Amino acid sequence: MNYPRGYKVQMGLAKYVGRRVLEGLIILFIIMTIIFFLFRATGVSPIDMMAGGARMSVETREALVRQHGLDKPLWTQYFIYIKNLLKGDLGVSLYTLKPVSEIVMEKLPRTLLLFLPATIISYVIGIIVGRRIGWKRGKKIESGVTITALVLGTLPVFWLALLMLYIFSFKLELFPLGGWVNPEVLMEGNTGAIILDVLYHMILPVMTLVIIQSGGALLLMRTSMIETLGEDYIFVAKAKGMPEKVVRDKHAARNAMLPIITSFTISVALSVGGNVLVERIFSWPGLGLEMFYATVSLDYPLAQGCFLIMAALVIVFIILTDVLYAYLDPRISYG
Amino acid sequence: MSIKQSWNKNWLLFKHNKTAVAGVIVLLFFLCLAILGPIYVEVMGEREYDPRYGIDMDLEKYSGTGTHANPPSLAHPLGTTKMGRDIFAQFLNGAKMAFLVGIITALCSTLAGTVLGLTSGYYGGSWIDSLIMWIVQIIYCIPFLPLVLILAALFGGLSLWGLILIMVITGWTGTCRIIRAQSLSLRERLFVDAAKVAGGNSSHIMFKHIAPNVLPLAFLNMSLGVAYFILTEASISFLGFGDPTQVSWGIMLNSCWTNGHIFNAPWWMIPPGIGISLLSTGFYLVGRGMEEIINPKLRSL
Numbered sequence: 001m002n003y004p005r006g007y008k009v010q011m012g013l014a015k016y017v018g019r020r021v022l023e024g025l026i027i028l029f030i031i032m033t034i035i036f037f038l039f040r041a042t043g044v045s046p047i048d049m050m051a052g053g054a055r056m057s058v059e060t061r062e063a064l065v066r067q068h069g070l071d072k073p074l075w076t077q078y079f080i081y082i083k084n085l086l087k088g089d090l091g092v093s094l095y096t097l098k099p100v101s102e103i104v105m106e107k108l109p110r111t112l113l114l115f116l117p118a119t120i121i122s123y124v125i126g127i128i129v130g131r132r133i134g135w136k137r138g139k140k141i142e143s144g145v146t147i148t149a150l151v152l153g154t155l156p157v158f159w160l161a162l163l164m165l166y167i168f169s170f171k172l173e174l175f176p177l178g179g180w181v182n183p184e185v186l187m188e189g190n191t192g193a194i195i196l197d198v199l200y201h202m203i204l205p206v207m208t209l210v211i212i213q214s215g216g217a218l219l220l221m222r223t224s225m226i227e228t229l230g231e232d233y234i235f236v237a238k239a240k241g242m243p244e245k246v247v248r249d250k251h252a253a254r255n256a257m258l259p260i261i262t263s264f265t266i267s268v269a270l271s272v273g274g275n276v277l278v279e280r281i282f283s284w285p286g287l288g289l290e291m292f293y294a295t296v297s298l299d300y301p302l303a304q305g306c307f308l309i310m311a312a313l314v315i316v317f318i319i320l321t322d323v324l325y326a327y328l329d330p331r332i333s334y335g
Numbered sequence: 336m337s338i339k340q341s342w343n344k345n346w347l348l349f350k351h352n353k354t355a356v357a358g359v360i361v362l363l364f365f366l367c368l369a370i371l372g373p374i375y376v377e378v379m380g381e382r383e384y385d386p387r388y389g390i391d392m393d394l395e396k397y398s399g400t401g402t403h404a405n406p407p408s409l410a411h412p413l414g415t416t417k418m419g420r421d422i423f424a425q426f427l428n429g430a431k432m433a434f435l436v437g438i439i440t441a442l443c444s445t446l447a448g449t450v451l452g453l454t455s456g457y458y459g460g461s462w463i464d465s466l467i468m469w470i471v472q473i474i475y476c477i478p479f480l481p482l483v484l485i486l487a488a489l490f491g492g493l494s495l496w497g498l499i500l501i502m503v504i505t506g507w508t509g510t511c512r513i514i515r516a517q518s519l520s521l522r523e524r525l526f527v528d529a530a531k532v533a534g535g536n537s538s539h540i541m542f543k544h545i546a547p548n549v550l551p552l553a554f555l556n557m558s559l560g561v562a563y564f565i566l567t568e569a570s571i572s573f574l575g576f577g578d579p580t581q582v583s584w585g586i587m588l589n590s591c592w593t594n595g596h597i598f599n600a601p602w603w604m605i606p607p608g609i610g611i612s613l614l615s616t617g618f619y620l621v622g623r624g625m626e627e628i629i630n631p632k633l634r635s636l
Contacts, residue, residue, distance in 0.1 A: 023472070027472060027473050027476050028476075030473055031473065031476065031477060035485075038485075038486075038489065039489065042489040042490065150616055150619055150620065150623070151612060151616050153619075154562060154566065154611075154612045154615040154616045154619055155608070155612045156566055156569050156570065156573075156588075156608060156611045156612065157570075158569075158570060158573050158588070159573075159588060159604075159607070159608035159611065159612075160608075162588075162592065162597055162604060162608075163604075163608070165597070166597060166598060166601070166604075170598045227630075270478075272478055273478025273479050273480045273481050273482075276480045276481065276484065276574065277480070277570055277573070277574065280574065288481075291481055291484055292484065292574065294488075295484040295485070295487060295488040295576075296575075298488055300488065303484065303485055303488055304485070306481065307478070307481045307482070307484075307485050310478045310481050311476060311477055311478060311481075314476050314477075314478055315476045318475070318476060
């Protein structure tokens with residue numbers, strides 16, 4: 001049997017980006033389709049999805065049935081659903097009766113406000129410490145830091161969050177118990193004061209996330225550093241008599257950074273889904289908390305909307321990762 | 336190299352790896368706890384100590400919490416919950432649940448990921464490969480926790496097996512990618528050509544010649560997978576979407592939290608969290624040990 005061996009196609013970066021974006025759109029479309037059939041398969045009526053069936057008059061119900069083509073075959077319904085999504089119409093929340101897209105767009109920036117800084121700080125710490133630890137291979141401090149990072153990385157994020165609340169908010173009374181801004185400050189309308197108050201509310205959740213995420217970044221940097229240190233050019237640099245710090249930072253660390261940068265965007269993407277836990281505990285009113293309440297109160301359109309936006313975000317970040325990687329490492333073929 | 340030879344060689348390396356041995360010790364410790372669970376309940380009396388239903392009737396209300404949540408005492412080494420249930424018994428049961436959920440899920444997802452990864456890599460470039468990689472990409476882009484929330488809303492809660500099923504369906508992709516990459520390079524090796532010339536068919540070559548070489552990698556992924564799935568199950572249970580008929584560490588934390596005892600009953604909140612992180616650390620350590628065996632660059636000399 002013969003296999004096409006040179007199947008990795010070389011192409012320009014622009015073409016590669018175009019292809020990845022197209023693939024991302026296809027994936028998003030497939031996820032939308034899966035969600036549509038998932039909802040239909042479990043027998044949740046789209047009418048209940050849209051306006052809470054029990055509280056409607058017969059006329060309203062019939063009007064809705066006609067409007068959304070529910071008397072039509074499944075395929076027609078499916079096309080209406082896709083058409084609405086393409087128009088950016090995610091339906092109406094059952095409880096607040098506000099458009100889902102409006103709610104989502106209000107909550108999304110708050111989620112990013114919490115998770116982007118946390119991930120950035122984690123990776124900066126991880127890179128700085130991991131670089132030194134990888135260099136000090138085999139020393140006592142290396143195994144000590146490695147084990148600490150491992151243990152911190154396996155702490156359940158929600159448990160650590162509770163501990164932090166217990167210690168810093170309840171016992172020491174240093175930070176607020178939750179929320180993202182004090183309503184009184186918000187009412188006063190002083191922009192500077194509001195920003196300060198939001199930052200104050202951010203400290204504890206960000207600290208929690210940093211403790212957990214920096215361990216993983218550190219371990220990755222360490223592994224990558226150790227692998228790089230085995231390369232010939234490091235040996236040459238050392239043999240030339242370069243100062244240790246220069247070899248470590250300029251030769252080794254710069255090349256070891258590659259997997260870290262891609263892992264950074266991936267971990268932002270993954271935190272999009274994981275944020276439900278942290279937002280729930282710190283009552284941070286972002287997308288995750290919204291999704292949680294939507295689930296608990298069976299607000300289907302809202303839950304569906306939050307889910308689709310999160311999936312779209314993940315896809316965007318993953319494409320970003322691939323493109324970044326292709327740009328940074330010319331050795332890889334755009335396969 | 337046969338499976339047995341590769342096993343013997345790697346076991347020797349594994350035995351001399353401090354990280355791995357430390358991990359194994361942690362795992363054995365928790366295994367003992369899990370086994371101790373039923374014995375403890377049997378000895379202390381099922382009516383008072385059953386992790387799910389046992390209630391100690393002699394217990395007074397504790398002034399510090401205002402409920403039957405009492406701090407550790409001789410009768411209850413880790414204290415009691417709001418209902419007066421023994422936390423130590425629940426903790427031991429949680430250890431059993433963590434092993435059960437973690438290992439079953441990791442085993443199934445690693446098996447699926449390995450078989451699909453082998454197939455994908457062996458037929459690299461063909462439509463089978465493309466199909467599998469598309470499925471991997473789609474699953475990879477679905478945010479996991481939100482998916483569980485959606486499913487919990489649609490099905491009105493998830494049973495333990497339902498949860499395991501979702502974790503398996505979404506969890507095999509990482510292993511699949513890694514195994515695929517490995518078998519893509521392995522199929523170019525001479526021994527594969529030799530096996531082809533000798534007349535071996537595809538499945539024979541895949542499972543007898545390529546599989547033994549990716550097996551250590553699969554074990555590594557499984558070990559890391561167990562840790563990941565223990566954490567995942569705990570997260571879902573903590574949010575309140577776990578199986579309420581079971582007592583796992585995540586469910587213990589959930590009931591402590593929803594009953595408002597986070598701030599006044601630390602004896603209830605601390606043990607499950609320590610259990611989750613220590614046990615997952617154990618599996619991570621074993622995984623790390625294996626990683627050093629597979630990737631000689633990481634080995635300390």
